Amino acid sequence: MPNPAERIPRPHRRLRQLAVAAAGATILLIAVGALVRATGSGEGCPGWPRCFGRWVPPFTHHPGVPLTNALIEYSHRLTASAVFVLVALLAVVAWRRYRGVKRVIIPATLSIGLWLFQAVLGGLVVRYGLTPWLVTAHLAVANLFLGTLAYTAAAAFSVDVAPAGPFDRMTRLVWLAAGAVLGLIVVGALVRGEGAGLAFTDWPLMGGRVVPTLGALRPTLMFVHRVLVLLVAGVIAPLVLLAWTRRGTRGPAAALVLGAAGLYLVQVLIGAANVWTRLAVGPVVAHVAVSSLIWAALVAGAVASRACWTSKGAAEAAGGGRGSRAAAPVRAPKDDHERAVSR
DSSP states (O other): OOOGGGSSOHHHHHHHHHHHHHHHHHHHHHHHHHHHHHTTOTTSSOSSSSBTTBSSOOSSOOTTSOHHHHHHHHHHHHHHHHHHHHHHHHHHHHHHHOTTOHHHHHHHHHHHHHHHHHHHHHHHHHHHOOOHHHHHHHHHHHHHHHHHHHHHHHHHTTTTOOOOSSOOHHHHHHHHHHHHHHHHHHHHHHHHHTTOTTSSOSSSSBTTBSSOOOOSHHHHHHHHHHHHHHHHHHHHHHHHHHHHHTTTTOHHHHHHHHHHHHHHHHHHHHHHHHHHTTSOHHHHHHHHHHHHHHHHHHHHHHHHHHHHHHHHHHHHHHTTTOOSGGGSOSSOOOSHHHHHHHO
C-alpha cells in the first residue's frame, strides 16, 4: 500500500505550504494592525522603518511613549517582516518551478509588489499621522495583498488544471460575493478612520430608528456600512444555497463558501459587540480579522470553484448539478491534482 505522504510531489507540497503559511501570517498581520489601531499605538514607534532610531525592540528606549504601545507597534512591523520572508520564498518557488503556470506565478509575483506598496503606505501613516484616507488605503491594500495569497494558495492545490472558457454561475457568484465583502471592508475601514464606530450607540437600530436622521459625515458612514452589511448578506445567501447543492462535485469550493458564510454571521454579531462594548479592543480586533478571513475564504473559494468546474464539469452536468455523491465522477482520480481537488 503506497505511503499517503508520497502521493503529493514534494515541489507541490512546498508551494502549498508556503502559500498557506503566507496567507495565514498575513491574516495575523492584519489582526495585529487592528490591535495597533484599537490601542492607539499607531505612533508607538516614531520614525520608519526603525523604531526610535533602532532596529531592536524598544524595551528600554521609548521616550514619551508607553512601553505597551511601543511594543505593539514594533510587533506589527516585526510581523510584516516575517510575512515578507514567506512571500519572498513563495515567489522564489513559483519562479523556479511554476513559471509556466500563470495562475500561480502572477499572483505570487504581484504579492511582492503589493507588500512593498503596503510598506510604503505604512511609512506614510507614520509620517503624516492616522488620517482617515491613509488608514483606509492601508487596510484596503492589505486585503488585496491577502487576496493574492489566497488566490495563490487555492491555485497551488490545483496546479495541473488549466481553466478555459467563461466562468460558470457558481464561480461568478463567488467572485461577486468576494468583491462585495472587499467593498464592505473598505467602507468599514473608513468608518474606523473617521471615528464613526459609535455614531450610533444602539444596535440593530440607529438612534432608535431603522432609518436615522442623516446629514453629518459620521452617522452617514455608519448608516451606509450597515446597509451594505444587508446587501452583502443578500449576495451570500443564494450563494450558500448553490454551494450546498454543488457540494458533491465542488467539495473544496463549497466548504470555503459555507465556511465564509458561517463567519459572516459571526461577523455580524461581532459588529454588534463593537457597539455594545463601546469599541472594546477585543471585538474591534476580531471584527477586522474575521472580515479579512471571510474575504480570503471567498477568493480561495472562487479559484477552487473554477478548478473544480474545469475538472468535473462533465460529471456535474451529467448529475444535473445536484449535491449528491452520485454526481461525482465515476472514474478514480489519476493524478495528484485530481486527488487534491476531489478531497
